[in-house]
Amino acid sequence: MAVLTKRLQQMLEPVVEALGYELVLLEFSPSTKSALLRLYIDAPGGISIDDCERVSREVAAQLDVEDPISGGYRLEVSSPGLDRPLVKPMHFQRFVGEQVRVQLLVPRDGRRRYIGWLRHAGCDGVRLQTKDGLVELAYADIERARLVPEYDRE
Incomplete structure (x- = not known):
């Protein structure tokens, strides 16, 4: 599980950064029904819904090409929020x-x-x-x- 999370981080961080955002945190929760892949993104001016949609489209396209997650999954892209995670x-x-x-x-x-x-x-x-x-x-x-x-x- 940690290996796949690390692989997803390495695969998706360049995609997010190329769009001009920071990938603050990537969370992957596997499940037998539908896994959850959640990305927290940030930018100097903050994050809007349009930013989340833009990143979601590009990340989904990359995931379709690479196909690293077996089975179904749900992709969520969000701002870090007021209780933002501190990772780095x-x-x-x-x-x-x-x-x-x-x-x-x-x-x-x-x-x-x-x-x-x-x-x-x-x-x-x-x-x-x-x-x-x-x-x-x-x-x-x-x-x-x-x-x-x-x-x-x-």
Whole structure:
């Protein structure tokens, strides 16, 4: 499964970038009935429905040619939203000062989830100011991270 997700990322990221967008995150959820392939795209001026349709058409054409997914699947293209995923170091660096929700791959000191203010994002990891103090987390240990929208802040 992870192999196919990586292959899809390598195949579709150049398509999305050639259209002038950033592929923020690719999620693939296989299923016996119909798999789900979801792409989150972004651009400096934001994303409109027309942008999503444009990327969807080009990605669908590429998938038709390459045919990497056996069986049926549903393709969704979306903006990252207010609770945008943070995947690459440059995403974290862009949002220093914002509140984030982080989930680790394995528990650290009995904890997998952290909510805090992103104080620093370097080459290897991030520093969060949580209610319990400053926490340093390596990118390699992060399973997923998202911005906390203002309406959902603690």
